[in-house]
Amino acid sequence: MDIVLKKMQLIEWLTRVEDEELIRIIEQVRRDSINDAYKTRTPSSLAEIEKKLDRAEADIVSGRIYSQRDIETYFKRKG
Numbered sequence: 001m002d003i004v005l006k007k008m009q010l011i012e013w014l015t016r017v018e019d020e021e022l023i024r025i026i027e028q029v030r031r032d033s034i035n036d037a038y039k040t041r042t043p044s045s046l047a048e049i050e051k052k053l054d055r056a057e058a059d060i061v062s063g064r065i066y067s068q069r070d071i072e073t074y075f076k077r078k079g
Contacts (some may be wrong), residue, residue, distance in 0.1 A: 043049040
């Protein structure tokens with residue numbers, strides 16, 4: 001079963017849920033998921049920010065960069 005079908009089934013099921021406690025639990029899972037994603041993507045210290053900047057600068061120097069057009073073309077082909 002592909003991900004789109006799974007999402008649609010979950011949405012359909014969720015529209016029929018009447019249990020407020022279950023809705024509260026689902027909302028908490030959603031919030032926790034968002035918070036976890038934010039924490040893993042946000043540098044926690046100045047040293048971590050500097051490390052990311054150094055890596056970005058090294059990518060630029062070595063040519064590992066992509067233009068906006070390159071990115072758009074990639075995703076249009078993929079989609």
